Amino acid sequence: MASATPPARLNRTLLFLIGLVLLAAGVFGLLFGTGVLRQVLPGIDPSVPLLPAGLTLPEWAPWVTLAVAVVVGLLALRWLLAQARRRPRTSGWTLPSAQVAGRDAGTTRIHSDHAADALAADIESYDGVQRAAAALVGDRRRPEIHLDVTADDGADLAALRTRITDHALPRLRSALDIESGRADLVLRLAEAKEHSRVG
């Protein structure tokens, strides 16, 4: 299931895992250094140097280090770039083939973003709405509908929400022949554009 707020889950998971590794390493260092660990494992001696003096690395060590650095670095880069994605992932849909005048009129492909744009345009035409954005996510027959609507400060929000559920969503469902599924709406308020607040 695609998340409605990428990359929230990814961030939490990775931050938790990395934090846990660092915490474990740090606590191990402290327990080791203060000699607490030695009480449990007598073989561990904190008073010997951390590395033996004449240490020579095997020949493959630089190659392995390089490979690990490249792989981890690319994953970090991907994680960094994932922060830029704020919208849920959308996809292309193939609509079922239609019969026109008794003949197969072929299949129709549509990207869900285009269907979503039509929905957003519908909502944008309502009173008190300044901007609307929509995303249809997941299976074509039962997509999740995410709406992001900016309304005027003084707009009747209850009426707006009822209008969306009674008009915009049914229109979309009948146009695309989709079943009712999850729909959610994030409302934002902005100062009304046309009407001056003075006077």
Added chain:
Amino acid sequence: MIRRPRKSLAAGIVALVLLALCVVVAVAVVQLLLGQQPIVDFGVLGSTVAGFTGADVPVLVVSGLVALVGLVLVVVALRPGTPTVFPLTPAGGAEHLDSGITRRSLNRALADAATGVDGVTKASVKSTGRRAAVTAHAAFGERADLRDRVRSAVAQRLDAVGPARSPRVTVSVTGTKQKEA
């Protein structure tokens, strides 16, 4: 619908640090393999580490810092954070629409309501979902009276917006010095 912070700032910093470390290590190793002088002198690094034992103070300090950073990251990852979108009460309609309002919008709307009270010149609101703290700056008027009027104006606006859980509204009025006109 409730939405929580994405923790993008913390994630971005950690990812950037990780990336920078990997780039430095990769460049240094490539230089080493090519027989050039690497940007990280592994020999010096190795002998420095070899000079310490686990019980030395610098090693303990570094361990403590690493543990601290780890703890901070775990706390950041686990704390839900103040919601960025507050849920609204379900509206009547043909189908269920899971609605929420952004924190910024709710704050703005409530501040707007407070500013509508006579005598209030500006107002700011901080809401956490459980409470909404209104700070109103007034040019004139009696403080207790202003507080009541701001509270009722904010409550009225809250009703119109309709959050699923009405926050407890606290009002503080600043700026009235009770000067005799």
